[in-house]
Amino acid sequence: MKNKVLFIIVLNQTELLDDLLLKFDEEVGQAATVIDSVGMAQHLSRLDEAKVFSTIKPLVLSDHTENKTIYSVIPEDQLDLARQTVKSVLTDMGKPDTGIMFAVPVLFQEGIKE
Structure with a gap:
């Protein structure tokens, strides 16, 4: 087996997902898996118990609610x-x-076509 890496991208600009996947397929030619995710800052901002966090919330939060x-x-x-x-x-x-x-x-890898 050739040396392989797990290449991971956390995309905040979700509106670019289609363009990114098309370009990745065209240029790199490898399959990818996409999952919905939420950053810690976005998740904690929803908790009432995070009072300390709420004071810095405006500094770290974005308009994006998911990644x-x-x-x-x-x-x-x-x-x-x-x-x-x-x-x-x-x-x-x-x-x-x-x-x-x-x-x-x-x-190691199993279940991935070489």
Whole structure:
């Protein structure tokens, strides 16, 4: 087995999901799974018990109430291509409320076509 990584994107700009998946399929050619997710700040902002958090809530909350988490097992040698593909759609990952991406090594895989 080639070295693989689990490539994960937490997308705050959910309106870009379709564009991102189409571009990822076109450029990287790997399957991905998308799940609905909610950031900790958004979740805690809904709790009445989080009184301390409520004082900083306006500083950390965005207009987004949910995220999309995308993950894909890709060959390690495609990691740079995958990152550039995401950046081409999201344009500026450094801006707040855009999203994050990261990768972790995959020690084994089963049920994934090579």
